[in-house]
Amino acid sequence: MLNNGPVDRVFHALAEPTRRAIVERLSAGPMSVSDLAQPFDMTLAAIVQHLQVLEQSGVIRTEKLGRVRTCRIDSGGLRLAERWIAERRSRWERRLDRLGEVLAEDDDQPQPTPPSKKRKRS
């Protein structure tokens, strides 16, 4: 089996619906574990397990202040996933994007355009 290490962990973490829902909730801003757990129909222990998977993959970070554990998005994990996908975009996808850029660049250059057709005046 392929082993991409950190990238595997990120996709594994994100492949689970509850964990994606947690990430979605956190994208609004940092939240305490108990606030985070509120809308989910599962035990706090189950949520904490999901949080551990997310934290180990680098998708979120948690921090304990006094008795409250706060969770927040760690952009590192998501960026890793983003980069992995971007790098797997096919060579041709990238080439054809580049072709679009080249066509646009040439548009900006004063180029030897064919003599413009003169409108017939009626």
Add this chain to the structure above:
Amino acid sequence: MTETTVVHSTFTIERDYSAPPARVFAAFANRATKQRWFAEGKGSEVLEFMMEFRVGGREFTRFRHTGSAEGGPPKGTEIRNDTTYQDIVPDRRIVFAYTMTIGDKRISASLATVELRVSGSGAHLIFTEQGAFFEGADGPKMREGGWRDLLLKLDEDLRKSA
């Protein structure tokens, strides 16, 4: 001896350009322009690019990765593209057969078709590749496959949770 595998795959990529088909076609037919988008680009250095744009003509590209991607070929790896043009219809269609080699490993042999259609004041491009991908092609998974499978998987998961 490592196991040999062949994966056959067909994929299509479509793009819309604001330039008309004749200009897009020219970007394929003109050596200097083609080199700019085909061979050059972020993360690669062109070592050689020669092109003979006619049916039966060859094209040869040698480039090197200047950046390394996780799971991709290591930095400095040489990649070669060997193309033979099979069919050319000006402003409409280009068909070519090509092989790709990474280091000393041939990783694929494919038939690619580029179709150009008028779309408003621009062009609609359809790129279709029908390929045989050999063992080792899977590691870098540079092509459509990896990306598409992944999105499919994500989509399935999203449906399940919907």
